[in-house]
Amino acid sequence: MISLLRSIGLIFLHMFRKRETIQYPEEKVVLHPRWRGRIVLTRDPDGGERCVGCYLCAAACPVDCISLQATEDEHGRRYPAFFRINFSRCIFCGYCEEACPTYAIQLTPDFEMGEYNRQNLVYEKEDLLIDSQGKYPGYNYYKVAGLSAGVKGKGEGANEEPPVDIRSLIP
Amino acid sequence: MNEILKYTLMIVIILFTLTTIAAWLIWLERRMLALWQDRYGPNRAGPFGLFIVVADTIKLFFKEDWIPPFAEKAVFVFAPAIVAAAVLLSFVVVPFAPDILVADLDIGLLFFLAMSSLGVYSIVLGGWASNNKYSLLGALRGASQMISYEVFMGLSLMGVVMLSGSFRLTDIVMAQKDFWFVVTQPVAFVLFLTAGIAETHRLPFDIPEAESELVAGFHSEYSGMKFGMFFIGEYLGIILISAMVVTIFFGGWLGPVLPPVVWFTLKTFVFIIFFILLRASLPRPRYDQLMEYGWKIILPIALLNLLVTGGFTLLKN
Numbered sequence: 001m002i003s004l005l006r007s008i009g010l011i012f013l014h015m016f017r018k019r020e021t022i023q024y025p026e027e028k029v030v031l032h033p034r035w036r037g038r039i040v041l042t043r044d045p046d047g048g049e050r051c052v053g054c055y056l057c058a059a060a061c062p063v064d065c066i067s068l069q070a071t072e073d074e075h076g077r078r079y080p081a082f083f084r085i086n087f088s089r090c091i092f093c094g095y096c097e098e099a100c101p102t103y104a105i106q107l108t109p110d111f112e113m114g115e116y117n118r119q120n121l122v123y124e125k126e127d128l129l130i131d132s133q134g135k136y137p138g139y140n141y142y143k144v145a146g147l148s149a150g151v152k153g154k155g156e157g158a159n160e161e162p163p164v165d166i167r168s169l170i171p
Numbered sequence: 172m173n174e175i176l177k178y179t180l181m182i183v184i185i186l187f188t189l190t191t192i193a194a195w196l197i198w199l200e201r202r203m204l205a206l207w208q209d210r211y212g213p214n215r216a217g218p219f220g221l222f223i224v225v226a227d228t229i230k231l232f233f234k235e236d237w238i239p240p241f242a243e244k245a246v247f248v249f250a251p252a253i254v255a256a257a258v259l260l261s262f263v264v265v266p267f268a269p270d271i272l273v274a275d276l277d278i279g280l281l282f283f284l285a286m287s288s289l290g291v292y293s294i295v296l297g298g299w300a301s302n303n304k305y306s307l308l309g310a311l312r313g314a315s316q317m318i319s320y321e322v323f324m325g326l327s328l329m330g331v332v333m334l335s336g337s338f339r340l341t342d343i344v345m346a347q348k349d350f351w352f353v354v355t356q357p358v359a360f361v362l363f364l365t366a367g368i369a370e371t372h373r374l375p376f377d378i379p380e381a382e383s384e385l386v387a388g389f390h391s392e393y394s395g396m397k398f399g400m401f402f403i404g405e406y407l408g409i410i411l412i413s414a415m416v417v418t419i420f421f422g423g424w425l426g427p428v429l430p431p432v433v434w435f436t437l438k439t440f441v442f443i444i445f446f447i448l449l450r451a452s453l454p455r456p457r458y459d460q461l462m463e464y465g466w467k468i469i470l471p472i473a474l475l476n477l478l479v480t481g482g483f484t485l486l487k488n
Contacts, residue, residue, distance in 0.1 A: 008452045020210065
């Protein structure tokens with residue numbers, strides 16, 4: 001009986017507490033930097049696409065919402081010919097971001113993606129690609145890769161030695 | 172002629188006011204619950220979200236009014252009407268103010284008890300006609316709860332009747348001129364309030380519908396406005412029990428300065444809000460626990476209260 005009265009009293013005192021609700025459209029939610037929201041494709045510091053079309057994101061995706069086709073330019077640099085994410089399927093798990101070897105695909109703190117037409121939830125490459133380096137500024141995969149793709153020559157990287165002439169006997 | 176016109180007008184005004192208040196109680200309940208749960212509740216449609224009731228009503232009217240093929244059709248349709256009708260009939264004897272009441276019956280209290288317990292037919296018939304095991308279980312619980320709680324609901328009021336010497340509700344109110352019956356009959360007040368909650372099958376005594384156990388209990392199969400009738404009946408029941416508590420234990424319309432109707436309304440709303448507070452704070456007891464409290468604890472207390480009150484009345488004379 002006492003416990004009943006006590007709980008009634010406690011609930012009554014909640015009247016004077018602050019309300020927890022966030023009045024959403026007027027009041028925005030605080031999204032943390034690591035919030036897993038809308039997926040973007042980032043660019044390297046020189047403005048080139050980071051994505052090398054390795055298909056690892058598509059392979060990691062548990063709901064198979066990513067589809068892409070890799071291709072190469074005249075310098076041998078790989079890039080996706082098309083890159084499509086179906087956000088009506090995406091579960092925002094972030095596995096694609098974890099799988100990406102070049103930090104190209106990233107999840108951003110944005111969830112306001114509502115659409116009236118379901119087809120509009122399918123984002124093409126031009127919708128995904130942004131003019132930003134995202135969470136990893138200064139990183140350029142082709143600067144550290146040991147391969148020449150029009151960014152730097154072979155052996156010109158920061159921690160890279162010039163290529164060895166395998167036919168020469170001079171040490 | 173003039174007399175008839177006056178009473179007809181009174182009935183229409185009371186009916187209109189009650190149903191309007193009952194509808195807006197949905198809003199009040201949701202807002203108050205939200206307040207106690209640190210939320211806002213409906214606050215978008217209209218000022219303070221008041222129009223949510225209109226939206227809800229429109230929604231209910233546009234819902235498919237479905238009668239299950241396995242249901243007993245006539246009873247199924249008839250059952251929801253009983254609850255609202257029974258509760259509204261009880262309001263006939265409620266004295267809102269010295270000059271605002273439909274009928275000042277000399278058996279007012281008994282009439283109230285009789286009419287408010289008629290409401291159980293709606294639960295039993297509705298649950299039975301639905302031909303659904305959950306509905307039937309809900310109806311069964313409703314019936315047994317009503318029987319056990321009706322007993323000491325009446326008994327708890329007998330002390331008040333002894334003190335005031337009348338079943339007429341206006342006499343009971345006038346007998347509280349010096350001090351309210353809640354002072355002289357505190358036990359009876361607690362018992363009546365408990366029974367009242369069980370009578371309206373409100374939380375924590377909502378075991379006939381017990382969402383977590385019986386889907387929606389007796390009204391599982393109801394939809395649209397037929398469900399709305401059960402809903403309105405429940406809220407009318409809250410108003411009725413609050414009004415009766417105020418009339419019997421808290422001096423009805425009596426109060427200084429303000430006009431009687433205002434006093435009555437204020438006091439009633441305090442109890443309506445208390446009902447909502449109970450819903451916000453207390454868990455539902457188990458079915459057998461509820462029956463045990465009723466028969467083994469509350470009924471003896473009610474009888475003891477009656478005995479003591481009777482003894483004192485005898486001594487005083």
